Structures are given as structure tokens and as C-alpha cells.
Amino acid sequence: MVTIDWTLLSQYIISGVVIGLIYSLMAMGITFIYGIMRIINWSMGEFYMIGGYLQYIIITHFLGVENWYLGVLLSMVGVFLLGMVVQGLLIKPMFQGSVERRTEYATIVTISLGVLFTNVAVIGAGPFIYSPPGYYHGTRILTLPVSGTRFVAFIGTIVLLSLFYLFLKKTWWGRAFQGAAQNRMGIQTAGIDVFRLDQIAFGIGVALAAAAGALLAPEFYLHPRCGSIATMKGFEIIVIGGLGSIPGVLCAGLLLGLIESLGAVFLNPSFRDVYGFLFLLAILAIKPTGLFEERERVA
Amino acid sequence: MASKLSVQGVTSGYVKGIDIVNDVSLEIQEDAITGIIGPNGAGKSTLLKTIFGFLHPSQGKMVFNRREIQTLSPFKLKQLGICYVPQDINTFPRLTVEENLMLGAWTFKRQRTLLKQRLGEIYDFFPVLGAKRGEKATFLSGGELQMLAIGKEVMTIPELLLVDEPSAGLAPMLVSEIYAFLQRIREQGVTIFLVDQNITKAVEVSDYMYLLEMGKIKKQGPKEDFEENIRGIIKDSLIAE
Amino acid sequence: MKEISYTKITGFKWYSLSIAALLLLVALLPFSTGQYYLQVFTVAFYYVILASSWNLLAGYTGQFSLAHHAFAAIGGYTSALLVTNFGLPIWLGILAAPLSSALMGFILGMLCLRMRAIYLAIATWAFAESVRITISMTYEITRGDLGLAVPKIFPGIGQGVAYYYLFLGLAAMTVLVIMFIIRSRMGYYLRAIRNDEMVARVMGINTTRWKILAFMLSSGIAGIAGAFYGHYNGLLTPVMIDFNEMAFIVIMVVIGGIRSIAGPVIGAILIELLTETFREFGEIRMVVFALAVIAIARLYNEGAVGAVRQGAQWISRRKQAREGVN
Numbered sequence: 001m002v003t004i005d006w007t008l009l010s011q012y013i014i015s016g017v018v019i020g021l022i023y024s025l026m027a028m029g030i031t032f033i034y035g036i037m038r039i040i041n042w043s044m045g046e047f048y049m050i051g052g053y054l055q056y057i058i059i060t061h062f063l064g065v066e067n068w069y070l071g072v073l074l075s076m077v078g079v080f081l082l083g084m085v086v087q088g089l090l091i092k093p094m095f096q097g098s099v100e101r102r103t104e105y106a107t108i109v110t111i112s113l114g115v116l117f118t119n120v121a122v123i124g125a126g127p128f129i130y131s132p133p134g135y136y137h138g139t140r141i142l143t144l145p146v147s148g149t150r151f152v153a154f155i156g157t158i159v160l161l162s163l164f165y166l167f168l169k170k171t172w173w174g175r176a177f178q179g180a181a182q183n184r185m186g187i188q189t190a191g192i193d194v195f196r197l198d199q200i201a202f203g204i205g206v207a208l209a210a211a212a213g214a215l216l217a218p219e220f221y222l223h224p225r226c227g228s229i230a231t232m233k234g235f236e237i238i239v240i241g242g243l244g245s246i247p248g249v250l251c252a253g254l255l256l257g258l259i260e261s262l263g264a265v266f267l268n269p270s271f272r273d274v275y276g277f278l279f280l281l282a283i284l285a286i287k288p289t290g291l292f293e294e295r296e297r298v299a
Numbered sequence: 300m301a302s303k304l305s306v307q308g309v310t311s312g313y314v315k316g317i318d319i320v321n322d323v324s325l326e327i328q329e330d331a332i333t334g335i336i337g338p339n340g341a342g343k344s345t346l347l348k349t350i351f352g353f354l355h356p357s358q359g360k361m362v363f364n365r366r367e368i369q370t371l372s373p374f375k376l377k378q379l380g381i382c383y384v385p386q387d388i389n390t391f392p393r394l395t396v397e398e399n400l401m402l403g404a405w406t407f408k409r410q411r412t413l414l415k416q417r418l419g420e421i422y423d424f425f426p427v428l429g430a431k432r433g434e435k436a437t438f439l440s441g442g443e444l445q446m447l448a449i450g451k452e453v454m455t456i457p458e459l460l461l462v463d464e465p466s467a468g469l470a471p472m473l474v475s476e477i478y479a480f481l482q483r484i485r486e487q488g489v490t491i492f493l494v495d496q497n498i499t500k501a502v503e504v505s506d507y508m509y510l511l512e513m514g515k516i517k518k519q520g521p522k523e524d525f526e527e528n529i530r531g532i533i534k535d536s537l538i539a540e
Numbered sequence: 541m542k543e544i545s546y547t548k549i550t551g552f553k554w555y556s557l558s559i560a561a562l563l564l565l566v567a568l569l570p571f572s573t574g575q576y577y578l579q580v581f582t583v584a585f586y587y588v589i590l591a592s593s594w595n596l597l598a599g600y601t602g603q604f605s606l607a608h609h610a611f612a613a614i615g616g617y618t619s620a621l622l623v624t625n626f627g628l629p630i631w632l633g634i635l636a637a638p639l640s641s642a643l644m645g646f647i648l649g650m651l652c653l654r655m656r657a658i659y660l661a662i663a664t665w666a667f668a669e670s671v672r673i674t675i676s677m678t679y680e681i682t683r684g685d686l687g688l689a690v691p692k693i694f695p696g697i698g699q700g701v702a703y704y705y706l707f708l709g710l711a712a713m714t715v716l717v718i719m720f721i722i723r724s725r726m727g728y729y730l731r732a733i734r735n736d737e738m739v740a741r742v743m744g745i746n747t748t749r750w751k752i753l754a755f756m757l758s759s760g761i762a763g764i765a766g767a768f769y770g771h772y773n774g775l776l777t778p779v780m781i782d783f784n785e786m787a788f789i790v791i792m793v794v795i796g797g798i799r800s801i802a803g804p805v806i807g808a809i810l811i812e813l814l815t816e817t818f819r820e821f822g823e824i825r826m827v828v829f830a831l832a833v834i835a836i837a838r839l840y841n842e843g844a845v846g847a848v849r850q851g852a853q854w855i856s857r858r859k860q861a862r863e864g865v866n
Binding site for chain 1: 598651659663665667822827
Binding site for chain 1: 351353372373374377378382383384385387388389390391392393394398401402403405406408451452455
């Protein structure tokens with residue numbers, strides 16, 4: 001009989017939930033972009049990394065650590081603009097008739113973009129690891145003592161996800177995005193410039209990744225390759241949760257965090273990442289479209 | 300009567316080199332219902348898509364309110380006052396009826412009172428939509444969806460309304476309702492360009508008609524010309540290659 | 541991306557002559573360069589094998605898999621582990637490698653049978669990452685990031701020439717095999733599948749069989765390549781299964797010319813040469829490559845091969861114009 005230390009268990013569970021939710025932010029961006037444009041942006045991790053770097057520069061050179069939340073917002077705005085530019089140059093042409101094999105093109109271009117950004121980061125910022133100052137003092141979430149950074153990231157994620165949800169459900173543009181994911185032609189007959197919508201959607205998606213990067217920078221440190229882990233977790237989440245499904249992302253994020261945490265507790269802690277992946281492979285084998293199946297687009 | 304839309308020598312298709320619409324010229328008169336009939340594959344839907352900017356003609360031009368529109372994007376045309384109800388049900392399945400209609404009002408979304416008024420008018424004419432305004436569109440029946448689809452596009456009170464097969468797959472009673480609606484809004488000053496497989500119905504409701512076959516206009520004239528010859532036209536269109 | 545149809549470039553004579561000249565150059569290379577560049581070319585030939593076999597699956601069959609590097613790693617580690625742990629002779633280990641990688645290719649292919657392009661990309665990515673994690677985690681067996689020492693085919697130092705010809709031969713064989721496949725009935729089926737799978741099925745092509753076969757062939761070849769690489773390099777690390785390696789392969793094939801036989805060859809050799817020659821420029825190399833890929837994909841998507849082809853056509857048109865005047 002194994003005696004269960006409930007406090008410890010609850011701490012592990014909460015810890016898993018926290019980290020899972022934060023990675024959901026990243027996955028939300030991936031899924032949102034997919035929902036509107038039906039492409040996978042393989043360079044999401046690099047936008048995460050850029051978000052982290054931008055945040056670092058802003059708070060160490062301009063605003064100071066106390067204004068870290070402003071830094072997060074500003075880096076989101078910066079990456080949003082970058083995303084719009086990238087989309088306009090590289091992705092938009094896909095929808096204007098000049099590209100024949102769209103998925104292949106999007107994969108090639110976004111993978112290359114990732115390589116480009118990573119290496120530019122090395123050139124620009126050097127292959128060093130930066131450690132941004134922590135945003136907040138250590139505190140507790142229920143039974144779990146957490147670092148200030150993780151706490152901040154958790155609250156920040158909840159705020160951002162809630163805002164995103166409200167935006168989608170309650171605003172005109174949010175409704176337009178929902179509509180675009182369901183029926184692209186219907187958006188165009190309604191008088192909405194669908195290419196503009198695409199561009200903004202891409203910007204929002206990568207801005208979410210940047211937010212995750214900015215929030216987690218003090219926790220996981222900044223270096224040019226820091227985005228690849230985030231990408232990995234992000235993709236795990238969307239596979240498990242189902243492409244294009246927003247509730248799917250949330251569920252999957254929490255599930256992933258829980259599985260990794262519990263696996264680390266009850267099995268071998270050094271195989272932490274493996275458990276999530278095993279679950280992912282199981283999902284791929286049993287229900288490849290994810291827990292919340294992708295809803296087909298009408299037009 | 301003035302010409303609302305003038306299509307001049309338009310050729311277009313989905314694939315370069317394969318022309319579905321072949322050198323088509325027609326005039327759509329203001330405040331009238333113009334119908335276009337023809338066998339399957341004649342190019343009627345393609346013509347409508349070309350007018351609304353989903354396809355750009357390789358040749359020819361189109362003039363609307365004295366403005367050339369053949370290079371414009373769909374959303375621009377909507378802003379200019381042309382609305383399009385496609386053949387396939389064009390609603391947002393996972394949004395509510397009201398949200399669907401509201402998106403149709405995008406071009407005047409800031410004018411709250413006008414928006415409320417229009418919504419009321421649509422609900423007046425299609426009470427079933429009013430009754431189900433909070434339900435997701437996916438729960439509607441076929442006929443209700445068609446009403447929603449049309450209602451969504453006419454939220455803006457178009458100057459020119461392009462309708463592709465409004466009666467397809469609907470029960471006769473619903474068909475009458477939809478056509479009654481079209482005639483009602485015609486009285487409100489909407490010019491209508493209508494594609495229909497149902498030749499009898501089309502002749503009944505149109506003022507002027509075109510017959511399209513293999514991408515070319517084979518016959519045109521006021522409804523009387525077509526009324527007399529309905530049997531012959533139906534027979535020809537069934538035999539048409 | 542438009543498909544490159546296999547057309548003859550301005551006269552069979554020039555074409556085969558230039559190929560022969562190239563082959564001669566390549567065969568005689570060891571006599572004119574030092575050990576360093578010999579190694580560079582050897583590695584380049586390794587990448588030729590990887591690029592060509594991936595192109596078979598992705599370029600010709602339209603299955604844009606992101607797991608190719610994983611099959612090379614599977615083959616490499618299989619052979620290495622069999623040889624070091626069970627004392628198998630090297631040639632037996634190398635023979636076993638494609639068995640395991642093709643088996644995994646079979647499994648992956650079956651998993652991805654009904655998947656659309658997006659899901660295929662994600663599934664293959666997930667597969668590759670799983671293999672990577674497995675290799676890293678089972679470090680007691682695979683030595684993880686420390687690297688697994690592998691017995692060499694030609695032991696001792698100064699064997700550069702031997703390895704050069706070995707990999708040259710392997711690369712040539714691979715290209716020939718793939719050329720043979722592409723020009724055969726199977727190649728026709730694969731290209732039909734890529735063009736429109738549903739239409740292919742309607743035409744009576746057993747898309748399942750040919751897709752699985754393409755998976756197994758490309759993964760099997762990659763496995764062999766990986767095994768040979770292990771026994772050449774003397775060391776295997778999880779670096780070879782990093783996603784960067786896959787990006788590298790994609791870059792090579794796109795720049796060289798996807799969906800052509802010469803494309804992966806040109807791309808692999810070109811990129812490997814450039815990477816080594818400009819080593820001191822560090823990350824700028826990758827920036828340039830990435831930009832080149834983006835530009836090619838965005839503007840002019842047939843890569844180096846396409847450029848050569850267009851150049852040849854332009855020359856022939858000029859020639860015809862001149863002759864027409866006379």
C-alpha cells in the first residue's frame with residue numbers, strides 16, 4: 001500500500017495545471033490561426049522567443065521591472081505588428097491564387113521562418129542565456145508554494161485567455177473571426193475584407209505566443225532556442241485537444257499539465273516529458289482529430 | 300428605366316483557359332426582377348460569382364451605377380450596395396440566428412438604431428427567425444436556413460440583390476414565402492437578379508429574362524416572351540448538351 | 541508548386557555529356573583535395589541520400605513528412621546498438637538498420653493513411669519528437685547526449701578516400717534506384733496520388749499500397765544512410781534527430797528543386813558545401829538559406845534545377861530564333 005501525501009499530491013496537481021494552462025496560451029495562438037487560415041504556423045515558438053526578448057529589452061532598458069505587465073503588453077503589440085507584416089508578405093499570397101500547393105507551401109515557409117528568426121536572434125542577441133529579473137515575490141496558490149514568476153504567469157494567462165474569450169464572443173470583430181472559421185464565403189458576402197481578417201488573426205495568434213514568451217521568460221530563461229520547447233508543448237496540446245477547437249486547447253492544456261505532473265509523481269520524474277508524448281501518441285492512434293474534433297468549415 | 304448593372308462581353312471561368320461564361324452581355328434594369336434560367340452547368344452561378352467579385356473576368360467589363368466593378372473584391376461590392384445570396388446555404392452554423400444577421404449588418408455596425416430597426420424588420424417578415432433568434436443556426440431546418448441566409452444578406456437593404464437558386468430543395472409553401480419576400484423587397488426599391496432552375500417559378504416572378512446555355516445568352520426578353528414558350532424552353536433545356 | 545515534367549533539355553547529347561563530365565569530376569575529386577573537403581563531400585553524399593529519399597515521399601508522393609531525420613536516426617542507432625551490444629559484424633548491423641526503420645515507416649504510414657496534409661505533418665512531427673525523446677531518455681542504452689561510440693567501417697585514421705568512395709557509391713545507387721522508381725509504373729502511381737489522391741483512387745490505383753510502399757522505401761533508405769553514417773562518424777548523438785536536421789533536409793530539397801531527381805542532389809551538395817565553406821560566418825549562413833527557401837517558395841518555386849532548366853530553354857530558344865532567321 002502506498003501512503004499518499006495529499007498535500008504533496010495536490011501541489012503536484014496544481015503545479016501541473018499551472019504550467020499546462022500557460023502553454024495553452026501558446027496553443028491558443030496556433031489553433032486560432034489554424035481556424036481562420038487552415039495553416040499551421042511552425043514558427044510559433046520563434047514568435048514566443050521574440051516576445052520574450054522584446055519584453056526583456058523593454059523592462060531592462062526602458063520601463064523597469066515594476067512595469068513588467070506593460071512590457072508584456074508592449075511586446076505583444078510589437079509581435080502583433082511583426083506578425084501582420086509576415087502574414088502580408090508570405091501567407092496572404094496563398095489565398096490570392098498564386099500558390100498551388102497550399103499546405104506544403106505554408107509548412108515550408110513557416111519552418112524556414114523559424115530557422116530565420118532563430119538565427120537572427122543568435123546574430124542579434126548572441127547565443128547567451130538571459131535571465132530577466134523575476135516579476136513578483138514567491139507566494140502560494142492554494143496549497144502550492146509557487147515562485148513569483150510562475151504565479152504572475154498563471155494570473156497573466158488567465159487574464160489573457162479571459163480577455164480573448166470575451167473578445168471572441170462579445171465583440172464585432174470577435175464574431176467576425178468566429179464566422180470566418182465557420183464559413184469564409186459568408187464573411188465575404190457580409191462585406192468583410194477577409195484578407196484583412198486573416199492578417200489580423202495571424203497577428204493576434206502570434207501575439208498570444210509572444211505573451212506566453214514574455215510571461216515565462218524569467219522562469220525558463222531567454223535564449224534563441226527557448227521557443228522550441230514551447231512549440232513542442234503547443235503542438236502536443238493542439239493534437240490532444242483537436243485543431244481549431246478553443247475549448248479543446250484549454251482542456252488539453254490542463255490535461256497535459258496534469259499527466260506530466262502525475263507521471264512525474266507516481267512514476268519516474270525524469271521522464272516527465274515522455275508521459276505527455278505517450279498520451280499524444282495514444283490520441284493520434286485512437287482519435288487522430290483530437291479530443292474535440294475539428295468542426296468542418298462550411299464554405 | 301435605368302440600367303442598374305450592365306454586363307458587357309464578360310468571359311470568365313475557374314481555371315485559366317477554360318471559360319464557363321463566354322462573352323455574356325446583359326442589362327439588369329432598376330427596380331425590376333431579372334431572371335436567368337438555363338440547364339445545369341450553363342454558367343449561371345459562375346456568372347453571379349463573377350459579378351460579385353469571387354471571379355474576375357478575363358474579358359469584358361461590368362458597370363454598376365456608372366462605375367466599373369470587374370476588378371473589385373467581394374467586400375467592396377457589398378459596400379457599394381450589391382448583395383449576393385449563393386446557392387449553398389451561406390450561414391454561420393455555430394453562431395446564433397441573431398449573430399448571423401448582425402454579421403450581415405457589418406457595413407453599418409456602428410449605427411445601432413438602424414441595426415435594431417433592420418433586425419426587427421427581418422423578424423417581422425420571417426417570424427420563425429424571430430422566434431429562434433437565440434438558437435444556433437445549425438439547429439434550423441432547411442427552409443429556415445434559407446430565410447436566414449437571405450435575411451443576412453439583405454440586412455443592408457441592397458441596391459442590387461443577386462440570388463442563386465432561392466428555392467432549391469424547399470417545400471412549395473416555403474418557396475412561395477421566399478418569392479413573396481423577394482417581391483416585397485423589390486417594392487422597397489431593390490433590384491433583383493435571380494438565378495433559378497425552376498423555370499415556371501422564374502417566369503412567374505421575373506419581369507425580364509435571360510436564357511443561358513453553355514455560357515452564352517441564347518434568348519432574352521420580357522416575361523411574356525418566355526411565358527408563351529415555356530414548354531418549348533423546358534424541353535430544349537432538358538435536351539441541351 | 542508546379543510540377544516539373546520530365547523533359548529533355550536541349551538535346552540528349554549535351555545532357556548526357558555534362559552528366560558524364562560531372563561524374564568524372566566527382567570520381568576524381570579525392571586526387572585534388574585535402575582531407576577536410578573530402579569529409580565535406582562525404583557528408584554531402586550522406587545528405588544526398590537523405591534528401592533524395594525524402595523527396596520521393598514528399599515531393600513525388602505528396603506526403604510531406606517531417607520525420608525523415610528520425611528514420612535515419614533509427615537506422616543509425618539500430619545498427620550501432622546491435623554491433624556494440626551483441627557483437628554483430630558491422631555489415632549485419634547495417635543490414636538490420638533498414639529493417640527497423642522501414643518497419644517504423646510502415647507503422648507511421650499506416651497511422652497517417654487517411655490523414656490530410658496538415659495532420660500528416662503534425663503526426664510525423666510528433667513521431668520524430670517521440671523518437672528523439674526516447675533516445676534521450678534511454679540514455680543507459682543509447683548514451684543519450686553523451687553520444688554513442690560506434691565502430692567504424694574502415695578503422696584507423698586517414699581513411700577519408702575510402703569513405704568518400706563508399707558514400708559516393710551509396711549516393712549514386714540511391715539516385716539510380718529513385719530514378720528507376722520514378723520512371724516506372726510506381727512512379728506514375730505516386731505522382732497521381734500526389735496530384736489528387738481521390739482521383740487516383742477512382743482511377744483504380746491502390747493508393748494505400750503505394751503510399752505505404754513509398755513510406756517504407758524512403759524510411760528504409762534513410763535508415764541505411766543513418767547506419768552507414770554512424771559507422772563512418774564513429775559517434776551518434778541525438779543531434780541527428782533534432783528538428784533542425786529535418787529543416788535542413790527541407791531547405792536542401794527546396795533550394796535544389798523539389799520534385800526533380802537532380803534537385804535533392806544539387807541542393808544537398810550545394811548547401812553542405814556552402815555550410816562548410818562559410819563556417820566562419822556562423823548563423824548568417826542559415827539566415828541566407830532560410831531567406832533563399834522563402835524566396836524560392838514565394839516567387840519561383842522550382843529551385844536550382846528549375847533555374848538550369850529555364851536557362852537551357854532560353855538558350856535553345858535563342859538558338860532557334862537565330863536559326864529561324866537563316
